[in-house]
Amino acid sequence: MRRLAVVLLMLPVLAAGCGDRSLILTVDVLSFLDPADVSRSYGPIPGGLSGVSVDVASEEVSLLPGIEDVTEVSSAKLEIGASFDNATGTASASFRIYITSADSADVFSSAPIADVPVSLTPGAVTNVSTEVTSDALAEALVQDKVKIGIRVTFDTTASGITPVQGIETITLLRATVITKKNL
Amino acid sequence: MIRMGWLVLVAALVGLLPAAAEAQMLNARRLGMGGVATSDNGASRSANVAFRAVPKGQGYGSIPLPLGLLQLAGDMPEFDPDDPDFNLFEVLDLVSNPPLTYSLSKPDDVSGDISVFVARDSLVVDLDDVRRVIPEESMKHGGVYHLFGVGFGFKNLFVQMQPIVHVRNEFDLDPKLRGALRDAEPFVSNTRYALTDDGVAQAAVAFQAGIALRAYHAPAAGTGTADAEEGEDSDKDEDPSAKDPRRNRSTALYVGAAPKYLLGLAYGQIGGDGGITTGDTLFGSSDPVAFDMVAVTRHAAIGEDGGTGHGYGSDLGAVFFWNNFELGVGVNDVASEIHWETTVRRHVYSDSLNEFATSVVAVDEDFTSRIPPTTTINVAKRMGPTTVAADIVDNELYTGVHLGAETWVGMVAFRGGAYRDSNGSWQVTGGTGVRFGGIGLDLAVASHRRNIEESRATELSASLTLY
Numbered sequence: 001m002r003r004l005a006v007v008l009l010m011l012p013v014l015a016a017g018c019g020d021r022s023l024i025l026t027v028d029v030l031s032f033l034d035p036a037d038v039s040r041s042y043g044p045i046p047g048g049l050s051g052v053s054v055d056v057a058s059e060e061v062s063l064l065p066g067i068e069d070v071t072e073v074s075s076a077k078l079e080i081g082a083s084f085d086n087a088t089g090t091a092s093a094s095f096r097i098y099i100t101s102a103d104s105a106d107v108f109s110s111a112p113i114a115d116v117p118v119s120l121t122p123g124a125v126t127n128v129s130t131e132v133t134s135d136a137l138a139e140a141l142v143q144d145k146v147k148i149g150i151r152v153t154f155d156t157t158a159s160g161i162t163p164v165q166g167i168e169t170i171t172l173l174r175a176t177v178i179t180k181k182n183l
Numbered sequence: 184m185i186r187m188g189w190l191v192l193v194a195a196l197v198g199l200l201p202a203a204a205e206a207q208m209l210n211a212r213r214l215g216m217g218g219v220a221t222s223d224n225g226a227s228r229s230a231n232v233a234f235r236a237v238p239k240g241q242g243y244g245s246i247p248l249p250l251g252l253l254q255l256a257g258d259m260p261e262f263d264p265d266d267p268d269f270n271l272f273e274v275l276d277l278v279s280n281p282p283l284t285y286s287l288s289k290p291d292d293v294s295g296d297i298s299v300f301v302a303r304d305s306l307v308v309d310l311d312d313v314r315r316v317i318p319e320e321s322m323k324h325g326g327v328y329h330l331f332g333v334g335f336g337f338k339n340l341f342v343q344m345q346p347i348v349h350v351r352n353e354f355d356l357d358p359k360l361r362g363a364l365r366d367a368e369p370f371v372s373n374t375r376y377a378l379t380d381d382g383v384a385q386a387a388v389a390f391q392a393g394i395a396l397r398a399y400h401a402p403a404a405g406t407g408t409a410d411a412e413e414g415e416d417s418d419k420d421e422d423p424s425a426k427d428p429r430r431n432r433s434t435a436l437y438v439g440a441a442p443k444y445l446l447g448l449a450y451g452q453i454g455g456d457g458g459i460t461t462g463d464t465l466f467g468s469s470d471p472v473a474f475d476m477v478a479v480t481r482h483a484a485i486g487e488d489g490g491t492g493h494g495y496g497s498d499l500g501a502v503f504f505w506n507n508f509e510l511g512v513g514v515n516d517v518a519s520e521i522h523w524e525t526t527v528r529r530h531v532y533s534d535s536l537n538e539f540a541t542s543v544v545a546v547d548e549d550f551t552s553r554i555p556p557t558t559t560i561n562v563a564k565r566m567g568p569t570t571v572a573a574d575i576v577d578n579e580l581y582t583g584v585h586l587g588a589e590t591w592v593g594m595v596a597f598r599g600g601a602y603r604d605s606n607g608s609w610q611v612t613g614g615t616g617v618r619f620g621g622i623g624l625d626l627a628v629a630s631h632r633r634n635i636e637e638s639r640a641t642e643l644s645a646s647l648t649l650y
Contacts, residue, residue, distance in 0.1 A: 028302035032466065062466050063301060 022178050023071055025064070027141055029078075029099070029173035032061045032148060043165025047089060047156045056150040056168065060102055068142040071179035076138030078113055081129040081172030086120040089164030093118040094153045095128065097173065099137055102145035112151075113137045120154075120164060129172065141177050207283050207633070209247035211646040215614020215627035216587025217600020219572040221563045222502055222509060223429060225649075229329055230559040230576075231513025232439035233500035236339065236395035240429050244649035251282035251642075272316060272635055280633040285645075287628065290315075290638035304465050306370040308363060315636040317365040321355035323580050323605075325383075327516060327554055332391075339396040345389045347445070347516075349554050351579060352382035357458075372465055377458030385450040385492075385552055387521060393441025393498070403432035403506075428504040429565050435504045440497065447492020447521040449484040450552055457532070476532035476539075481550065483523040489547060494521035496554060509563040509572075519554035555579035568592070581605040587612070594618050598627070608632055616648065623648040 030038065037057035045052050082095055096112040104110055114132040140146045156164045208214040213224050220227035223240025260277060261268040272293040295312035310317065327349045334343025360376040362368040428435040457476035483489025496519025502511035527544040561574035568591035576583040587600030596616040603609050614627030627644045634640055
């Protein structure tokens with residue numbers, strides 16, 4: 001019933017999804033992160049290790065209710081941007097974005113929506129930006145609630161004895177879901 | 184869920200329909216003259232009961248030619264929601280503006296993608312082209328519809344049985360919700376966005392007995408006595424206008440009254456208010472909004488709760504002629520009321536339980552509904568082959584004004600007019616007609632805004648006139 005109420009109140013939105021028209025849902029995922037999680041320090045991570053994970057963020061957020069009931073996803077993409085200001089050490093890292101249904105027990109147990117490789121070198125700022133498409137992302141973002149997780153996994157085997165440390169800043173996380181009506 | 188979604192969608196979009204009460208005018212002669220009501224236009228006869236007593240003038244009968252149906256047959260909208268060409272607004276336009284007249288121009292179909300932007304503390308809905316159907320003000324629509332009656336008359340008396348339907352609905356968005364949907368203003372925190380709907384619908388059958396007669400007559404100076412009146416067989420070879428008070432410069436007063444018994448078949452009323460209230464953060468870890476909705480309904484229906492209703496009303500009218508000038512005043516549904524025994528229910532949506540709770544407030548509660556009166560005041564002046572006319576029609580929802588003129592050049596008529604519609608917009612009309620003995624063909628072109636976008640459109644109407 002609650003969803004019917006949403007249907008009623010969001011009526012023009014739904015009506016616009018009729019026929020060949022689309023409802024384009026843009027979600028600024030970055031805005032849902034705690035400001036403290038947007039820019040975080042990592043390390044010092046000792047050299048010679050692999051698979052060291054740093055969980056940057058893990059949050060549950062509420063989105064538009066009812067969208068899943070009345071729309072059918074056509075496509076979805078996630079635009080990603082991040083900056084790694086690496087102070088010391090050398091590492092290869094994986095910048096992973098997880099977005100899944102709030103029903104999931106642990107957001108990090110799901111498959112990542114995006115897995116962006118990052119090469120870190122001493123005293124260098126590495127900027128990464130990419131765009132991924134994902135069915136799982138689409139399914140998640142039309143639900144009432146989702147869990148968002150961001151994890152960086154470091155492989156410091158190339159760093160020798162120098163620990164890896166620096167500051168990671170997420171600059172862009174924007175999802176766009178294109179849906180059609182499904183009434 | 185799928186079907187329910189459709190039901191809710193269509194039901195609520197009815198609230199967005201334009202003032203559909205402003206029905207199409209299928210009499211091309213009248214439409215060409217701006218839709219003005221006069222005593223010699225058969226289509227105006229129901230506007231003033233006294234018109235029944237006035238000798239027939241020009242064009243007493245009309246047969247509409249629904250050109251729009253031919254147009255529809257050649258360009259049928261898609262009704263399958265799964266078809267890419269399906270356009271809900273096109274279907275709604277069809278409902279609100281039945282295709283009986285030929286559409287010469289119409290607004291572009293509502294189309295285009297819409298966008299919703301969501302951030303933790305921001306929600307922007309850009310409806311793009313769909314904004315056109317979001318009403319700028321409250322949407323009122325409805326009217327009192329006197330459907331085809333069955334009856335007969337004898338001399339000055341008549342009886343008839345006529346179904347009556349009264350519908351009124353007012354749908355409104357509060358300024359904040361309107362701004363968010365119409366102007367893509369961002370939704371903000373700690374704010375209620377609401378919509379209201381107030382509607383009434385009732386149906387009855389009127390059993391009516393009436394009288395319409397000439398109450399006063401004085402022939403024009405120099406044209407004989409009052410005994411040389413209309414309806415005498417010896418006048419067959421005379422000029423028909425000699426008996427026509429519109430054109431013989433006589434002074435005459437016609438009056439009519441028709442009380443009626445109203446058998447109420449069904450009554451329904453709803454007053455609803457719903458809204459969403461945003462929290463401190465639009466999209467946080469908890470539900471982004473709180474919903475509230477309250478509706479009170481009242482109903483009675485034949486064979487159902489409350490059964491039939493009973494009431495009385497009347498139609499009154501008078502029309503005065505002097506020196507080929509006509510002044511008419513007709514009031515339909517004077518003091519028309521129906522008494523019902525109604526059931527009243529209150530429906531409250533519980534956000535925490537996620538369901539409606541319905542409670543019966545009253546059973547068989549006495550209630551008197553009203554069928555609102557419609558007043559038509561018309562004036563006309565005939566000058567040889569030329570007629571100029573105007574009227575004011577006041578009803579529950581709006582006051583309309585119609586202006587029109589007609590002149591004949593031999594067998595051909597030229598007409599022009601304008602009218603103020605239920606939205607307060609002026610529309611322009613024009614037309615022509617040709618007469619062949621007792622029958623004529625009339626065409627009219629008129630602008631209108633009878634579409635869901637309430638944008639200007641033009642139509643062609645055609646009808647046969649019986650002279």
